[in-house]
Amino acid sequence: MTLTDSPKLQQQPEQPLPDVTATVAAAREASAWWAGLGYAERRRRTLAWKNAIANGAEELAEIISRETGKPVGDATLEIMLTLGHLDWAAKHARKVLKRRGVPAGAVAFNQKATLGYEPYGVVAVIGPWNYPLYTPMGSVGYAIAAGNAVVFKPSELTPDTAVWLAEAWTRANPEQPVLQVVTGGGEVGGALIRAGVDKVGFTGSTATAKKVMAACAEQLTPLVAECGGKDAMIVAADANLDLATDFAVFGGFGNSGQTCVGVERVYVVESVRRQFLDLLVEKARTLAPGTDESASYGRMTHPAGGDVVREHVQDALTRGGTAVLGGVDSVKAPFVEPIVLTDVPEDADAVCVETFGPTLVVNGVADLDEAVEKANATDYGLGASIFTRNHKLGERLAARLKAGAVTIDSVLGFAGVAALPFGGVGGSGFGRVHGPDGLREFSRAKSMTVQRFKAPLDLLRIDRSERDMKIAKSMLHSLHGSRK
Incomplete structure (x- = not known):
């Protein structure tokens, strides 16, 4: 998102920097304990945490609403979606990550080959x-x-949500600080990355992600990054326009347009554009x-969110775009009324730069x-x-789109499907959260072989026999050469 690096709000007093090194050290000890519990016990304890969050949902929704400004109902929906994912992760970790056999192949058929996934240890999350x-x-x-301990650095605009979440963990699982929170600005995030964590999960702007990558590179710390978006909606001539405009x-306007995978651009086949616009503006x-x-x-x-909206709208209008609903005067800080623009040049900021507002x-x-x-023309x-x-047509179009997730006849349809991975390409980041890929994202793959018996073709030695090499050459051609 464009505005991840937020300035300190004047009403917030300056806080001392947390001892990030000590926090990570405590997480290191907790991670060994947590990993050692095994899948069944971790599942039980993660679900107990889920229950603690659910039981306090009303209080948590009020905190989210107070910090973000979104209605309590929207905050409650956010909690519900979150708990669905947490439930899925807790219940599927063993199935996804446990060690399992894999085919060894013809040459190594004397080997028992298995693949398993192990936790990294300490994961830093910057939210x-x-x-x-x-x-x-x-x-x-x-x-x-997946078996890791986590140190979570939330945005300085929403620290209380993160603190409540960690306290819910402690209520459910008081033995070890598997989840800890450090609050503050970018300097705290930088200190956390450099404090010896084993992986970083980052959500924020593309520009900030590059800085995070540079810090991670100092110690070759792996990173999963979800950055901003400029998501497009495509409307075909045969579309249900009532559904599409809903x-x-x-x-476009939910959460004040502050949704990375919301809608910022709509491309409508010209024959139905006027009808689409009329319905959209009416609603x-x-x-x-x-x-x-x-x-x-x-x-x-x-x-600064309203300032960005104002700048993008003014630029679009100056360059020949038309406001069919609202305009520059719709920005009435801290609120922005709905804005709909049309005929905006494709190289205008309102088309190719994340606006992150109800536009x-x-x-x-x-x-x-x-x-x-x-x-596909933006970096996102x-x-x-x-x-x-025609959903078959929709699927063919989806295959051509440069995007990590595509919905047909809905928006954000994937958000509640815990089994689906989520992440972007290009300027929207890399790596995946959610689903099996999300569990593996926070795990290291470990391969293992056990020699069950001596290989009839004894190639793994310095003094290979002439016979074995002759057979190996024959196998090379028979297994991998071209057939005439």
Whole structure:
């Protein structure tokens, strides 16, 4: 996301830097204890943590709402999605990661070959502010389920959510600090990366991810990075426009547009663009940001969020775009009313730079090939959506999109499917959280062979026999050579 490196809010007093080195040392001791418990006991304890979060959901939702400005109902949905993923990770860790046999092949048939996954040890997670529970828990929850201890550095805008989460862990599992939280700004994150952790899970802007990578490179610390997005929606001529506009409103304006895999761009086949725009504006016009539960969405969480929206909208209008709903005056800090733009040049910031606000750009295209080409034209590649009644066509289009996740006839459809991995390509990052890939992301693969009997073809020795080499050469050609 564009605004990960947030300035210190004036109302927050300066806090002393935490002793990150001591925190990581405690996590190191806890990680050995946690890994040693085995799959069944870790599952039981992770599910006890899940229960503690669920039992305190009302309190946690209030904290998330207070820190981010989103309605309590939205915060509750965030908790529900998070718990679904935590439940899946706890219950599937053994199946995904346990040691299992693999085929040894013809040459090594005397070897018993197995593959298993072991925890890294201590994982550092640096989280964002827009979804301060759901997003970092894609790393925190899966890393813990895989047998690691975690040190979590939340955004300085949402520290209380993280602290509550760690306290819930301690209530459920008081023996060892398997989950700890350190709060503060970028300097704390940098110290954490350099404190000897075994892997880093980062969510934030592409620019900040490059800095995190540079810090990780100093000690060859592996990194999984989920960065920003500029997700496109493609609307075919045969699409259900009522459905498409419902999801455009949800993806574009939900959470004040502060969703990495929301919708920022819409490419509509020209023959239905006017009808799509009319429906979209009719629905978006009813939305109103505010502070109570009747509000459609909340304030901009980041103090500078409205400024970015204003700049992108002004640039789009100056360069020939048209505002069919709202405009520059829609920015009324800390709220931004819905904005819909059309005919915006493809090289404008509103099209190719993450806005991260309740703004949609709707541009017409001659056909779906042009829509795919334009959807793929940015550096980002996080998510995308396609609306067409022909789902086979949708699947073919999805295969051509540069994105880590694609939904057909919905937006964010994958978010609640715990078995699906999530992550981006290009400027949207690399590595995966969630699903089996998410468990393996926080595990080291370890291969093992056991020689069951002496190989009839004895090649693993210095003084190989002439007979064995003759047979080996014959096998080389018969197994791998071309057949005439």
